[in-house]
Every structure is written in C-alpha cells, then in structure tokens.
Amino acid sequence: MSDARRISSRRRPSLAPWLFISPWILGFFFFTLGPMVFSLIMSLHDWPVVGERKFVGLQNYQTMLTQDPMFWKSLGVTVKFAAIFVPLNIALSFLLAVLLNVKVRGTALFRTAFYLPCVISGVALVMIWKWIYSKDYGLLNYALSLLGTEGPNWLGDPNWSILAIIIASLWGLGGTMLILLAGLQSIPKELYEAARVSGVPAWAQTLFITIPMLSPMLLFTFITSLISAFQQLTIALLLTEGGPLKSTYFFAMYIYDNAFKFHDMGYAAAMSWVMFLIILTLSLAVLKYSAAWVHYEGEVKGGGNG
Amino acid sequence: MADLRISGLRKSFGAVGVLKGIDLEIRDGEFISFLGPSGCGKSTLLRCIAGLEDLTDGTITLGSREITGLPSAKRDIAMVFQNYALYPHMNVRKNMAFGLSLNGMPAAEIEARVKNAAEILRITDLLDRKPRQLSGGQRQRVAIGRAIVRQPQLFLLDEPLSNLDASLRVTMRAELSALHDRLRVTMIYVTHDQVEAMTLSDRVVVLDKGRVAQFGRPLELFHRPATLFVAGFIGSPQMNFLTAKVEGQGADSITLSLNGVTLTIPTDGHHPVDPTRPVTLGIRPDRLELASEGQLSGTIRLAERLGTENHLHIDLATGGSVVVITDGTHPARARDKVQLRIPPSDAHVFDAEGKALPRRLDAATEALISEPDGPAEPA
Numbered sequence: 001m002s003d004a005r006r007i008s009s010r011r012r013p014s015l016a017p018w019l020f021i022s023p024w025i026l027g028f029f030f031f032t033l034g035p036m037v038f039s040l041i042m043s044l045h046d047w048p049v050v051g052e053r054k055f056v057g058l059q060n061y062q063t064m065l066t067q068d069p070m071f072w073k074s075l076g077v078t079v080k081f082a083a084i085f086v087p088l089n090i091a092l093s094f095l096l097a098v099l100l101n102v103k104v105r106g107t108a109l110f111r112t113a114f115y116l117p118c119v120i121s122g123v124a125l126v127m128i129w130k131w132i133y134s135k136d137y138g139l140l141n142y143a144l145s146l147l148g149t150e151g152p153n154w155l156g157d158p159n160w161s162i163l164a165i166i167i168a169s170l171w172g173l174g175g176t177m178l179i180l181l182a183g184l185q186s187i188p189k190e191l192y193e194a195a196r197v198s199g200v201p202a203w204a205q206t207l208f209i210t211i212p213m214l215s216p217m218l219l220f221t222f223i224t225s226l227i228s229a230f231q232q233l234t235i236a237l238l239l240t241e242g243g244p245l246k247s248t249y250f251f252a253m254y255i256y257d258n259a260f261k262f263h264d265m266g267y268a269a270a271m272s273w274v275m276f277l278i279i280l281t282l283s284l285a286v287l288k289y290s291a292a293w294v295h296y297e298g299e300v301k302g303g304g305n306g
Numbered sequence: 307m308a309d310l311r312i313s314g315l316r317k318s319f320g321a322v323g324v325l326k327g328i329d330l331e332i333r334d335g336e337f338i339s340f341l342g343p344s345g346c347g348k349s350t351l352l353r354c355i356a357g358l359e360d361l362t363d364g365t366i367t368l369g370s371r372e373i374t375g376l377p378s379a380k381r382d383i384a385m386v387f388q389n390y391a392l393y394p395h396m397n398v399r400k401n402m403a404f405g406l407s408l409n410g411m412p413a414a415e416i417e418a419r420v421k422n423a424a425e426i427l428r429i430t431d432l433l434d435r436k437p438r439q440l441s442g443g444q445r446q447r448v449a450i451g452r453a454i455v456r457q458p459q460l461f462l463l464d465e466p467l468s469n470l471d472a473s474l475r476v477t478m479r480a481e482l483s484a485l486h487d488r489l490r491v492t493m494i495y496v497t498h499d500q501v502e503a504m505t506l507s508d509r510v511v512v513l514d515k516g517r518v519a520q521f522g523r524p525l526e527l528f529h530r531p532a533t534l535f536v537a538g539f540i541g542s543p544q545m546n547f548l549t550a551k552v553e554g555q556g557a558d559s560i561t562l563s564l565n566g567v568t569l570t571i572p573t574d575g576h577h578p579v580d581p582t583r584p585v586t587l588g589i590r591p592d593r594l595e596l597a598s599e600g601q602l603s604g605t606i607r608l609a610e611r612l613g614t615e616n617h618l619h620i621d622l623a624t625g626g627s628v629v630v631i632t633d634g635t636h637p638a639r640a641r642d643k644v645q646l647r648i649p650p651s652d653a654h655v656f657d658a659e660g661k662a663l664p665r666r667l668d669a670a671t672e673a674l675i676s677e678p679d680g681p682a683e684p685a
Contacts, residue, residue: 193391200405200408208393
C-alpha cells in the first residue's frame with residue numbers, strides 16, 4: 001500500500017516546487033517576457049494611443065530605415081556618446097579602483113564618496129549639473145574664469161553639449177568602480193610579491209597581472225556600460241532636452257518622444273526592438289571576441305591531468 | 307662567496323614586536339630551515355630577507371653586499387611561495403620567463419634557462435599548460451622552476467610543501483634535497499614541520515616568539531637541545547618533562563631528587579645551578595625503560611600499538627604522566643602497573659630558566675652531531 005502510494009506520488013509531480021518558483025515565473029511572464037512579446041506585436045501595427053489600431057507588417061521598420069533621417073541622426077548621437085563614454089567610464093573606474101585599492105587612511109570615506117552619486121536620484125543629479133553647467137551662473141564656468149578662461153556655453157553650444165552629458169554621466173561611475181575594486185581585492189597579493197622578487201616593474205605588474213586577472217570584471221563592466229550608454233535618457237532629457245540643434249537627441253529620447261509626444265506607440269515599439277537588437281548584437285560580439293583576452297579562474301579547457 | 311649575515315634584526319607591526327633581535331650567519335651553499343610554531347616569526351623573517359617587509363632595525367648582508375635597503379629584485383634572491391603564486395593566465399613557460407624577459411634578458415638565454423630548469427624538474431612536457439591544468443605537485447615544481455631560472459645566490463622557500471598531500475610531500479622533500487645537492491646554492495626553508503626541517507637541513511634555526519631559540523645541526527637540536535622549548539618542539543612524541551629538586555652537584559654531574567628517588571646525571575661541565583629552585587628533568591619516550599625496578603612507577607592509561615612500536619601513556623603514581631615507546635611486540639596493556647627506569651646518561655636537565663645543562667654524550671653520538679660536512683640524517 002505505502003509502496004504503491006510512493007510510486008504514484010513519484011509519477012505525479014508535486015505542485016510544491018512550482019509554487020516556490022512561481023513569484024519569479026509570474027514576474028518573468030507578466031513583466032519581462034509578456035511586455036517584450038507585446039511590444040513586438042505593437043511594432044507591427046500602426047498603434048496610436050487613442051484610436052484604431054491597424055496591422056501594418058514591417059512598415060514601421062521600413063520607414064525607420066529608409067525615410068526617417070531623425071532615426072539615423074539620433075542613432076548617430078547615441079553611438080558617438082557610447083564610443084566616448086564606455087572607454088572613459090571603464091578607464092576612470094579602473095583608475096579610481098586602483099587608487100582606492102591602495103591601503104591608506106580614509107579609503108572607506110573615498111569609496112563612499114565615489115559611490116554616492118549612484119544612490120542619488122537621477123533627477124536630483126541633473127538639477128545639480130544644470131547649475132554646474134549654467135553659462136553665466138555655473139560653478140564650472142566660474143572655476144574656469146578663476147583660471148582666466150571664459151567657459152563655453154556647455155548646454156547651449158552643440159559642440160559642447162554632448163561632452164557635458166558625457167561628463168555628467170561619468171559622475172555615476174561609482175558602481176563600475178565598486179565592481180572593479182572588488183575584483184582587484186580578490187587578486188592574490190602573492191602574485192605581486194612574486195613579481196616584485198622577479199624584478200617586474202610596477203607598470204608591467206598592472207599590465208600583465210592586474211588587467212588579465214581583472215578581465216572578467218572588465219568584460220562585465222564593458223557590457224553593462226555599453227547597455228547603459230545605449231539606454232541613456234534621463235540626463236539628456238532633463239539637462240538638454242535633446243538640444244541644442246538635436247546635438248544630444250539620443251536614440252532612447254527619440255523613442256520616448258515617438259511614444260509619448262507623437263503618440264505613435266507602434267513606431268516607438270519598433271525602435272525599441274531595433275535598439276534591443278543592436279545591444280544584443282554588440283554584446284554577443286564583445287562576448288565572442290572576449291575569449292581571447294578574458295581569463296576565468298575556474299575554467300579548464302583541454303585535458304589537465306590531475 | 308654568498309654568506310648571509312643577519313644582525314640585530316627587529317621587526318614590529320605597529321606596537322607588536324614580531325622579531326626581537328635576530329642574529330644569524332648562514333654559510334654559502336647551506337640548506338637552512340627556519341622552524342617554529344605558528345606565530346614565531348619564521349615567515350616574517352624570510353620576508354624580511356626577501357625584501358617584502360621593511361626592517362624596523364638591523365642589517366642583512368649577502369656576500370659582500372649589504373642588502374637591507376635594496377628592493378627585492380636587486381637582492382639576487384628567488385622566492386617560492388606557499389600557495390605557489392603562479393600567474394594563472396600564463397602558461398608554465400611564460401610563468402618562468404616573465405620576470406626575465408621584462409628585465410631585458412635575450413630570448414635565447416631565457417629559452418635555455420627555462421629548458422634547463424624544466425629538465426631538472428621534469429616538467430618539460432608541461433611547458434605549454436596553464437597552472438589550472440596542473441596538479442598540486444606540478445604547480446609546486448613550476449614555482450620552484452621560476453626560482454631556478456633566476457639563478458639566484460639565495461633561494462627562499464616559504465612552507466612550499468604544506469599545501470601538498472602527505473605522500474607527495476615525502477616525494478617532493480626528497481626532490482628538494484636532490485635539487486639542493488645539484489645546485490649547491492644557499493636555501494632557506496620555512497616550515498613548521500620538524501620532519502622536513504630535520505631531513506632537509508644542514509642546520510636548523512628554531513624560532514620561539516621572535517627570537518632564535520637554537521641554531522644548529524638537526525641532530526644537535528635533538529641530542530643537545532639548548533632550551534626546554536627546543537627540547538619539547540623537536541622529537542615526536544614529545545620529550546617527557548619531570549620536575550626535580552637539586553640534591554647536589556659536581557663540576558660534571560648533578561644529583562637530582564625525583565619524589566624522593568635520587569638520580570645522578572652526568573653533564574659536560576656546567577655552571578652551578580641555584581639549588582633552591584626546582585629544575586626540569588627531560589627524558590625522551592624511547593629512552594625511558596620499562597623495568598622491574600625503576601625511579602618511577604605508574605599505571606598505563608592508554609597503549610597505542612603502531613606495529614613497529616607501542617606508545618604507552620602512563621599516569622605516574624606521584625602525579626603527572628609520561629609517554630614511553632616500547633618495541634611493538636611488548637605485551638604491556640592498559641591498566642597494567644609498571645616501573646620505569648631513567649638511564650642517567652639519556653636524561654636532559656634544564657635549570658629554572660629553562661636553559662639546558664650541557665649533556666655529556668657518548669663518543670659515537672658526539673661524532674654524529676658534530677660531523678662538519680656530512681649529510682643531515684635522522685637518527
């Protein structure tokens with residue numbers, strides 16, 4: 001009797017495991033996969049916020065690629081931003097992490113100070129930067145005037161506006177820095193001692209020990225920076241509103257405008273999918289070519305005996 | 307010649323003194339062990355020699371050069387770390403060549419040195435592997451190879467075998483010994499394992515709480531320990547210690563009273579000890595004899611039969627306990643009442659400060675421990 005029951009209960013999978021993972025499963029279906037599929041469907045429609053929806057097939061995509069100069073313009077702004085922001089973000093985070101990894105008094109204080117912008121609301125941050133960048137009353141131009149130079153109109157000059165946004169974005173590098181710092185601290189110090197005994201100069205220790213040992217974290221921050229660069233919206237939206245002369249009109253902002261200003265949800269959804277594909281392609285490319293320079297501690301390739 | 311001289315070396319971390327005045331003279335080509343329990347400062351001393359720690363006070367001279375203030379790379383030393391410290395992203399060849407190539411050595415010379423070291427250590431077929439593809443013993447060889455290619459005047463080894471399993475440790479110990487014979491370079495070896503120190507070393511530095519407790523040949527430490535600490539640290543099972551009173555002393559003997567039983571122990575001539583203070587009598591477990599009549603009596607609490615020998619743990623009638631090693635065929639069992647005899651010439655005597663009175667040894671043992679250039683072999 002008891003044997004038979006055990007067998008039958010084995011055949012009928014219990015509900016309990018599904019209940020335990022249901023919060024995640026439900027969240028994934030309703031808030032991740034569902035909206036993604038829904039937006040894909042939207043992108044195939046002419047979908048005004050109010051009014052009749054009409055299936056148009058790939059027309060949104062066709063319009064975007066062939067008849068919409070603003071699509072290319074905003075994509076160009078985003079690529080330009082990413083090309084400057086991503087390397088700078090990683091390089092500066094790395095430098096700060098290396099500095100903070102030196103055991104001196106007050107590192108905890110600096111660590112907190114550099115991470116602080118990450119816990120401040122983006123809007124509040126932008127308000128501060130707006131004041132810093134202000135042409136006549138700004139902190140930055142005041143500082144420059146003390147040095148005897150007249151600062152540019154940061155937010156009003158199309159040549160400077162993108163730089164202003166890059167600088168403001170770099171303010172949030174605390175997160176990246178923290179990841180790299182954690183990576184640095186996990187490198188065994190004996191590797192550096194062995195290098196010291198063998199007479200390896202400090203620059204070579206950084207180049208041939210630190211960077212390779214840190215490569216998994218560098219790869220991770222590279223990809224996350226890339227994604228955040230392409231999704232850049234808050235700072236541009238609030239600081240420059242895309243101007244002047246659309247010089248900071250980011251791709252994400254154009255999506256936002258299409259959806260909520262021009263009320264063309266279908267077109268916005270199609271653009272979101274294009275952005276998703278661009279990010280996906282770039283990330284996959286980075287991952288593919290990273291095998292050559294990323295070193296993973298636990299991974300064993302080929303036959304080791306023992 | 308590259309004698310290593312350390313004088314007045316002190317090292318403190320903040321207010322904590324780790325090394326409290328170390329003076330050592332190590333001759334060219336010697337294999338020296340720094341032996342001691344954890345926290346005795348042996349690794350710190352090695353790191354001071356390596357230049358990985360700054361001295362608080364004192365000087366270090368290698369050959370005719372004072373190296374106290376020199377950076378590690380300029381000291382003409384190589385170091386092997388306990389956890390190997392191999393660069394995980396470089397293959398074995400690069401691990402060995404890395405330091406050399408950055409110091410501008412010609413590629414052909416590097417290649418020759420790596421090849422030579424790989425042959426000595428029999429890792430030629432592993433040169434293109436990454437460290438993670440190697441076993442513990444192989445990694446240790448690579449770490450040693452990285453030291454060999456530098457062709458240093460001084461090898462520093464920081465507990466290099468402690469991460470290996472027991473059988474591999476024995477093999478690597480023999481290989482290290484062979485390597486030293488082959489290279490004839492001064493090696494300093496840090497260990498907490500007395501067997502490693504005794505079998506490998508020409509001389510052993512026993513460290514206790516930041517001071518040199520004794521510096522001598524392995525058998526000298528065993529037969530003539532300078533202090534209670536050394537006597538207790540060297541030898542396993544540990545030497546038995548019994549408290550005794552001084553009954554009388556001559557120029558080269560001392561008469562002790564052990565709970566009423568007197569015993570006259572020969573010395574090699576000693577300064578008179580204070581007769582009012584208790585002394586410690588030490589006797590190694592293999593030297594205590596079970597006898598029909600002896601100075602001590604007790605009950606066997608535990609008889610450990612190891613095959614070749616038995617370890618008998620005996621509670622003494624007068625309090626305290628001792629360990630006796632007997633032949634493995636001895637029939638003694640737990641709860642047996644036994645008498646123990648202390649052969650006077652095998653006894654060690656330590657004064658109230660824990661300093662040993664010089665032991666008078668028989669000619670054969672004396673010859674064994676004072677042999678100037680013989681290989682160090684365990685008794």
